[in-house]
Amino acid sequence: MSAQPANPNVPPDHVTVEIDGQSLVVPKGSMIIQAADKAGIAIPRFCYHEKLPIAANCRMCLVDVEKSPKPSPACATPVMDGMKVATRSEKALKYQRSVMEFLLINHPLDCPICDQGGECELQDVSLGYGRSVSRFNERKRVVADEDIGPLVATEMTRCIQCTRCVRFTADIAGTYELGGMYRGENLQIGTYDGKPLTTELSGNVIDVCPVGALTNKVFQFRARPWELTARESLGYHDAMGSNLFLHVRRGEVLRTVPRDNEAVNECWLSDRDRYSHQGLYAADRATRPLRKIDGQWQEVSWADGLAAAVEILKTHRGDALGVLAHPATSNEEGALLARLADGLGSGNLDHRIGNRDFSDAAVAEPFAVPLAQIEQADVIVVLGSNLRHELPLLHARIRKARMQRQARVYSINPVDFDFAFDQAGKQIVAPSGFAAALADTALREAVQGAAGRAVLIVGALVENHPQAAALRAAARDFAAATGAALCRVPQGANA
Structure with a gap:
């Protein structure tokens, strides 16, 4: 059989596939589920998440690929030129309904008391692919709950072992705090040592969990999703300006969830931004004017x-x-x-409340590169910042650059901070020695070798230093000499 001539309208790095009779041109290496999503073709899934590594362990996305002897997981099957895929054929639906039945064997009927009710992926998919009456009479398994901290509530009997939470802590947060123990039906997700989660992004495991196994402990039993009104807002606890929704009922903010913005916070949210709405109703919040009388702050009326x-x-x-x-x-x-x-x-x-040196009349400067482009840097230098705690989502982007692109990260700090990525080099010096550290010949050569794909991040320890003007001048000199993009992290969300 002779080879078919290449379609001149298809770029060389793309292929043509057919899904449910619809011809699509997609990038090489794409998975079937990614091609289907771009075309608006719905394929059920639980373990697949576009921001997480592929696991292919729930099998809910099984589809029928022409000439394939067995069903193929759409999330882990790369497209090939000329491939024909059926997602709604009789065979494909049989596969998907069978997997749905297996998943429901051990899942408890907790929907009336589950906080995930109304926004549960398992509810939605079981409505379309589940049986009205179960064929299994055996007792369901029961899993002991584990206390993983004050922010995330657990009900692990509901877990369907999709491992999204495991992959989030391992690949996005970099803390490797959740994992699977035992095998098969006995697989349990936990923290191994029974200690609370320490990542500053722990609340995101709530968002990625497709069922009610991990829920918002602060929001627990407060309201149903359909009772809430979403108000667009921004996170104000750091300079990221994370996009978020405030969920409000009758004028009261009950919870905070991320608002997708690929240019800023992607689909994640730091714990500070997620849970800080509790401060609106704190007993010690100042809601009336305070006036200093006889050296003491005293509450007075507005008038x-x-x-x-x-x-x-x-x-x-x-x-x-x-x-x-x-x-x-x-x-x-x-x-x-x-x-x-x-x-x-x-x-x-x-507004420079925390600054002590104003001799250079420095004002806030925008990042020299967009936040999303930091992931594309080949060399990243962190100067005077505990990024993981000050800017958790910027820390996550740098980790992505390190893990996915093997970017080289260098740090100059007074303490060996617990970054969740390997560093090509680090200098532990007092802030007064930052300028000398930036003059290091080996560091400058490494940055110059990045050919313009280098970033210098200047943090709070520089901005708040008594000799901040001199340190800022040293940072500008370093950036000019090496071609690095200078990114000063301002103090506050709108500084």
Whole structure:
């Protein structure tokens, strides 16, 4: 049989496949499920997640591939030129319904009391592929729960062993805290040592879990998903500005979930941003003006507080007045505050609350490269920052660059911080020695060898140092000499 001529309309790095009678042109190396998703063809799945490594252990995505003697998992089968795939044929549906029946053998009927009810992937898929009456009368397995901390609630009897949570902690967070023990029907997901999760991204295991095995402990039994209204917002605890939804019921914020944005936080959220809404209702939150009386801060009424402020402003105007804004202040709040200061004749408006050196009159600078492009860097230098705790999602992007592209990461810090990735080199020096460390010849040669694909990240230990101006100058000199993109991490979400 002679070879078919290549289609001139298909790029050389793409192939043509047919899924459910629909001809598609997709990149080589794509999995069937990825090609189907791009075409809007739904294939049921539990273990597959676009941001996690492929495991192919739930088998829910079995499809019928022409000339294949057995069903193929769509998540782990690469497309080939001329491949024909049926996802809704009689054979494919038989495979998928059989797997669904197997998964439901041990799954408890907890839906009325499960926090995942209403947004559960198992509920949705079982509605389309499950039997109305089970053929199994045997007792279901029971798994003892494990306390993995104050943020994530566990009900491991509901676990379907998809291992999404295991792959998240291993490949995204880099902490390897969850894993599987035993085999087959006896497989259990746990932490091995029974200790709480330590990753700053632990709440994301709730989002990736397709069932009610891992749920939000803070939100537990508070409301049903259909009772909530989603309000778009941003995380303000670090400079990432993570996109998120506040889920509100009758004016009360009950939980926070990530809002997908590939350019910023992808589909993840740090624990600080996810759980900080509890502070809105904390007993010690200041909800009324505080005035210092006899050297002590005392709560006063709004009328008294505003009257006292007016009296102070009558005698302190112009250059005698200074206005400080929190670095997390929104653009709208900042604009109103600037108008107020201008109306009072004052130009003394600042947000650099934690800084101590202003001799170079430095202002906040945008990142020299978009956040998403940091993953494409060949060399990354971290100067004066405990990234894992200060910017967990930026730390996750650097880990991705290290693990997927073998990027070389160098750090200059006063402490050997517990980064979740290997480093090509690290210098443990006091902040006063940062400038000398940046002058290291070997480091400069390594960065210059990246041919413009290098990034220098300058963190809080530099910005808050008494000689910050000199350290910033050293960082700018390093970037200019090596061609590295200078990325100063501002203090606060809107600094």
